[in-house]
Amino acid sequence: MTTQKFYIPIPNSFYGTEKISSHALYLYAHLYQGRTYLTNTTKTNLSLIESEIKFVKKGQDNRNYILQALECLITRGDIVCTYLDLKKDKQLDISFPKVNGYEKIPVSYSDMTDNHEKYMILCYITKTKRSISFYEFADILSCSLAHVKKVISEMETEGSIQVKHGKYFINAEGLPQREKNSYSVNSRTNKAVSSQTETVNSEDMEDDPEHNWYVRDAKLSVRDFQYYLSTDDEKLIPYAEKRIEAIRQSEAGTKFIDRMLKEAKANNRAFNEYFGDSESQLKKINEFQRITQQVTERVQNQSVESNKVIDLATLWD
Secondary structure, three states: OOOOOOEEEEEHHHOHHHOOOHHHHHHHHHHHHOOEOOOOEEEEOHHHHHHHOOOOOOHHHHHHHHHHHHHHHHHHOOOEEOOOOOOOOOOEEEEOOOOOOEEEEEOHHHHHOOOHHHHHHHHHHHHHOOOOOHHHHHHHHOOOHHHHHHHHHHHHHHOOEEEEOOOEEEOOOOOEEEEOOEEEEOOOOOOOOOOOEEEOOHHHHOOOOOOOOOOOOOOOOHHHHHHHHHOOOOOHHHHHHHHHHHHOOOHHHHHHHHHHHHHHHHHHHHHHHHHOOHHHHHHHHHHHHHHHHHHHHHHHHOOOOOOOOOOHHHHHO
């Protein structure tokens, strides 16, 4: 297939309340790239599409995903295709109606990944031009938080995107918050997006690795330095210090280290101001365990009849 333009107009309607699946978006982009400029038409068939797109390894399942995506695009009117039988027709003439609202997606994105979910993430980052929460990504892909975090982590490792992790701070209500991560596609045509705030949720953190100090080619983040400053790991500390010293060998490296340490110290300080130091946290945990044990013993020692209600408030006296 030849490319007639350097971008693909991905309709804004592909997201939001009328969003489509990542399979359908990827297929739309693939078909658009194959169109003939003069007729605005792509000539293809199901077998040809199957040979070019692999959503899954199993042939029949892959065929079903492609058919579902085709039917979705046709039903919505995103593409126009006259056919008798999508499965059997030897030629499908697919044309593309004029799109009013769209984002110019570089054709190069198709060279960056052949994964439909990663392609949709690249498109969404480019479209939104702002910070994005994991919840928003999960909603767009219709998947779990754990899955979308895994996909984004892979993309960051592969180098297709850059992630600027949000900082911690204490909001007006005195609660800890964390800014949403900001993302940028590693392309000259794209700029880094801005940062907005998002309340910290433990679910956002549970699938993330604790740090990247032992990952040789990983780009260190503020979060890594926060871990370094707060850990008592005797093995990690000298390893991290050696790596820091190596980075400091250049002027740019020194500025990077100084900035990371400054932000990490500020984040740790804000966190400790809310939760207290480790000794205070330990006291709170021990007190909670003591009270919990007392409640358990009282419940076990009481003779509770089936029609008698326990006043739970008395158990904490």
